[in-house]
Amino acid sequence: MKKYNLVIVGGGSTFTPGFLKSFCHMKEQFPLGKLVLFDIDAERQSVIGEFGKILFKELYPEAVFHYTTDIAEAYQDMDFVFMQMRVGGYKMRELDEKIPLQHGIIGQETCGPGGFAYGLRSTKEMIKAIYDIRQYSPNAWILNYSNPAAIVAEALRREFPNDKKILNICDQPENVVRSCSRLLGCHFKELDPVYFGLNHYGWFTHIYNKKTGEDLLPKLRALIAERGFLPQDAEQRDKSWLETYGMVKQLMEDFPDYLPNTYNQYYLYPDYKAKHLDPNFTRANEVMASREKRVFEECKVIINAGTTKGYINIHEDAHAEFMIEVAMSIAYNKNDRFIIIVENYGAINNLPDDGMVEVVAELGSNGPKPMRVGNIPTFYKGLLENQLASEKLAIDAYYEGSYQKALESLTINRTVNDAKKARIILDALIEANKDYWPELK
Ligand SMILES: NC(=O)c1ccc[n+]([C@@H]2O[C@H](COP(=O)([O-])OP(=O)(O)OC[C@H]3O[C@@H](n4cnc5c(N)ncnc54)[C@H](O)[C@@H]3O)[C@@H](O)[C@H]2O)c1
Numbered sequence: 220m221k222k223y224n225l226v227i228v229g230g231g232s233t234f235t236p237g238f239l240k241s242f243c244h245m246k247e248q249f250p251l252g253k254l255v256l257f258d259i260d261a262e263r264q265s266v267i268g269e270f271g272k273i274l275f276k277e278l279y280p281e282a283v284f285h286y287t288t289d290i291a292e293a294y295q296d297m298d299f300v301f302m303q304m305r306v307g308g309y310k311m312r313e314l315d316e317k318i319p320l321q322h323g324i325i326g327q328e329t330c331g332p333g334g335f336a337y338g339l340r341s342t343k344e345m346i347k348a349i350y351d352i353r354q355y356s357p358n359a360w361i362l363n364y365s366n367p368a369a370i371v372a373e374a375l376r377r378e379f380p381n382d383k384k385i386l387n388i389c390d391q392p393e394n395v396v397r398s399c400s401r402l403l404g405c406h407f408k409e410l411d412p413v414y415f416g417l418n419h420y421g422w423f424t425h426i427y428n429k430k431t432g433e434d435l436l437p438k439l440r441a442l443i444a445e446r447g448f449l450p451q452d453a454e455q456r457d458k459s460w461l462e463t464y465g466m467v468k469q470l471m472e473d474f475p476d477y478l479p480n481t482y483n484q485y486y487l488y489p490d491y492k493a494k495h496l497d498p499n500f501t502r503a504n505e506v507m508a509s510r511e512k513r514v515f516e517e518c519k520v521i522i523n524a525g526t527t528k529g530y531i532n533i534h535e536d537a538h539a540e541f542m543i544e545v546a547m548s549i550a551y552n553k554n555d556r557f558i559i560i561v562e563n564y565g566a567i568n569n570l571p572d573d574g575m576v577e578v579v580a581e582l583g584s585n586g587p588k589p590m591r592v593g594n595i596p597t598f599y600k601g602l603l604e605n606q607l608a609s610e611k612l613a614i615d616a617y618y619e620g621s622y623q624k625a626l627e628s629l630t631i632n633r634t635v636n637d638a639k640k641a642r643i644i645l646d647a648l649i650e651a652n653k654d655y656w657p658e659l660k
């Protein structure tokens with residue numbers, strides 16, 4: 220069985236330990252020859268990397284494992300590249316969230332002005348990283364889930380139009396499907412969804428039972444109305460995520476046609492959400508106090524002990540397992556179905572061809588084969604065209620160094636919708652991002 224070489228870009232991420240555990244757990248299904256962690260932050264990466272060394276020595280000695288900040292060492296001879304960089308770290312995420320909130324506008328890492336700010340930071344570093352990767356591994360599959368995935372996907376579409384081995388993907392739609400399975404009392408693999416939208420802005424039109432073909436959406440609608448909606452892993456979630464999933468009930472009361480992605484709340488209730496987010500303690504603060512703290516403490520305990528035995532349980536992490544299954548579907552030409560970000564070209568018939576949309580696709584060694592959803596109703600078309608314009612204008616602003624395009628991107632965004640507020644927030648974001656953004660004139 221072929222062994223695959225894989226590098227994780229953003230190896231110091233809070234999600235990396237989950238990936239390392241999942242690679243161990245899934246080694247029979249997806250054997251690795253070499254696993255490399257690459258990060259620009261040596262200190263952050265060494266904690267995760269030293270933990271990984273101990274884990275792999277004990278559970279996966281047949282795979283070569285190492286971590287590095289050197290590009291050549293990281294990218295040589297790779298089959299797969301998993302990209303999970305957070306440019307600017309949680310400190311910049313905190314500003315992305317707090318600056319708009321100071322002006323009464325949603326502060327969120329991927330939606331609205333926060334997403335715009337993070338998008339311009341990610342675009343520059345993602346483009347650089349992909350040129351570096353292609354120098355050493357011209358044929359590797361690049362799986363990107365660095366955020367904001369919608370804006371990054373638009374940038375990569377423009378920068379690398381002929382590179383058919385870059386796949387942009389997010390596991391939030393899958394997370395919603397898994398949460399439906401919890402409510403229905405079945406396994407998520409029994410469900411076969413139909414979905415349309417943009418990344419972090421979409422809807423399920425049907426959730427079929429894979430065996431019988433029955434559409435379970437009416438049943439789900441009734442269950443959600445009666446019991447609300449919880450993430451599949453509710454017991455491990457922070458308060459803000461439980462509130463986010465809780466909003467699905469409200470979304471379905473107001474717009475009962477389809478089951479929404481949880482992120483839709485920011486676009487459909489911007490005033491309500493902005494009023495209910497704490498401008499002094501945002502999600503970045505919550506993550507720094509919870510996941511980031513926990514992950515780094517756990518790694519340090521294992522490093523001090525010199526062993527994982529007695530300290531961790533090896534089980535797959537849902538996020539990591541999902542991304543590894545994506546890689547397996549490509550590696551083994553499985554043509555499994557995933558919800559993927561693709562260039563539209565008719566998948567959503569009444570949206571532009573060059574929009575990066577999110578739909579179900581079969582995924583094999585020749586890439587995604589998107590499934591068509593036909594024409595979408597006017598309400599959804601209007602919402603998505605508006606957001607697509609905002610995302611395209613953000614990338615126009617990046618390439619043209621244009622303040623005007625940036626202002627237009629924020630003004631047209633539903634979470635802002637006011638040119639005066641857009642200008643004030645943009646000026647504050649320019650100041651905060653001066654080490655990261657191209658100059659906007
Ligand atoms: N779409 C999804 O399904 C999904 C799910 C979870 C996380 N994510 C994304 O994964 C990323 C990691 O999230 P996190 O919360 O663990 O963040 P994190 O800050 O813990 O980790 C990100 C790492 O990226 C590194 N980094 C920054 N710039 C880099 C560059 N230019 N090259 C290489 N490494 C770089 C940082 O030093 C850091 O160690 C984020 O982009 C997040 O949005 C996506």
Ligand SMILES: O=P(O)(O)OC[C@H]1O[C@H](O[C@H]2[C@H](O)[C@@H](O)[C@@H](O)O[C@@H]2CO)[C@H](O)[C@@H](O)[C@@H]1O
Nearest residue numbers: 329366389390391392394502506510537538539
């Ligand atoms: O606020 P965060 O940093 O906790 O999460 C932001 C990310 O949220 C979604 O990812 C989920 C992921 O879908 C799920 O499998 C699990 O791993 O939790 C993550 C969040 O905790 C979203 O899809 C990502 O794009 C965000 O980065």
Ligand SMILES: [Mn+2]
Nearest residue numbers: 368389390391
């Ligand atoms: Mn996502």
